[in-house]
Amino acid sequence: MNGNGHIPVLLEEVMDYLDIKREGIYVDCTLGVAGHALQIVKRNPKATLIGFDIDESSLLKAKKKLEPYADRVTLYHSDFRYLPDLKIDFTHIKGILLDLGLSSFQLDSPERGFSFNREGPLDMRMDLRNKVTASKIINKYSEHKLAKIFQEYGEFRRANRLARVIISRRKLKKIETTSQLRHIVEEICPWRPKKGKTHPAAKVFQALRIEVNQELKSLSCFLEKTGQKLPKKARIIAISFHSLEDRIIKHTFADLATSNDSPPILKILTKKPVIPDEEEIVINFRARSAKLRAAERI
Ligand SMILES: C[S@@+](CC[C@H](N)C(=O)[O-])C[C@H]1O[C@@H](n2cnc3c(N)ncnc32)[C@H](O)[C@@H]1O
Structure with missing residues (x-):
């Protein structure tokens, strides 16, 4: 665990699949609070x-944690989908990591509105430059679209x-907070806490977050574009937390590992997704739904 209570998911597996001993560039597409990134630069003095x-x-937060290694670190406040456009020498890249979704730091910040468990505005933007908030979607989208x-x-x-109930409620009063939405969900799906059961609002909040941040839109295109640019032996590691994302990663890797019109460019390193063991889940509950897939450029 680090000082912020954040535990990087599948840490040793990520380090192994990235094969971090090599000299060269490692790209962390989803820095979060630098849980994985810090270990890369700390464990390998030849890593950039x-x-x-x-x-x-x-x-x-990540910048602060990586300060002792600042001479080997370059950070971008940007969507990782722009990685293929960076003016860098891709031949030095050894590994790329995507640890998708939210960090506990984001989930635990009530003012961001990501958690149905915390009272806050229905915001859910990862990038505050984005104009579309969850509240805007809930109060403006058509019933069909919702x-x-x-x-x-x-x-x-x-x-x-x-969707029907949201439309009727918003005519009476704008839906602007996490608890307003949570209560509407609970009216439709009454909630009795039970071991192993997830609150129904979790799925609704996940759906809204994906729409606000357009999370699935360019994942497949990114993997394909980046895969093409990587040098031989470079690795791509992707960790996802829900089935939609995992499906995209699995199918894109499979496509790139098969010869269709062109020769395959990837070799899949994980026949089945790697998942955390019981011990990790006990320490880090967020890890329970993580699935890691890895591939290598051929
Ligand atoms: C699960 S956290 C990563 C945690 C990190 N591996 C660690 O151990 O600290 C995911 C992070 O990716 C960021 N993120 C999500 N989608 C992104 C995107 N398209 N481009 C850049 N960052 C993104 C989120 O803001 C969040 O900070």
Whole structure:
């Protein structure tokens, strides 16, 4: 654990699959609070790190933690999808890490509105330069569009009913806080805490967050574009926390590892996704749904 209570997910597995002993550039596309990134530069004095985070407050935290290694670190407040456009020598890249989703730092900040468990504004923007907040979506989208989001991104069973109720409630009063939305969900799906069961609002909040941040849009395109640019033996490691993301990673890796019109460019290193063991889940509950997939450029 680090000083902020953040525990990097599948840390040793990430270090192994990235094969961090090599001299060269490692790219952490999702720095968060630098849990993984710090270990890369700390364990390998010959590693140079490029880091991305779309969330400025996370980036500032990461910057502070990486200060002792600043001469080997370059950070960008940017969406990682711009990595392929960077004017750098891609031939020096040894590994790329994507640890998708949110950090506990973001989830635990009530003012960001990511958690249904914390009272706050319905915001959910990772990048505060983005104009679209969760509140805007809830109060402006059509019933059909809302239902589609809850269904597709949250796999929420009562998506149509939830969208209908939201439309009728917002006519009476704008829906602006996490607790307002949580209460609406609880009306539709009454909640009794039970071991092993997740609160129904979790799926609804996940769906909204994906829509606000357009999280799935360019993942496949990014993996493909980046894969093409990597030198031989460079590794891509991707950790996801829900099935939609995992499906995209699995299929994109499989496509790039198969010869279709062109020869394959990746070799898959993980036949099945790597998941945390019981011991890790006990220490770090956030890790429970993590799935890691790794591939190597051929
Ligand atoms: C799960 S956390 C990463 C935690 C990190 N590995 C650590 O151990 O501290 C994911 C981070 O990725 C960032 N993020 C999510 N999507 C992004 C994107 N498209 N571009 C850049 N950063 C992104 C989030 O803001 C968040 O800080």
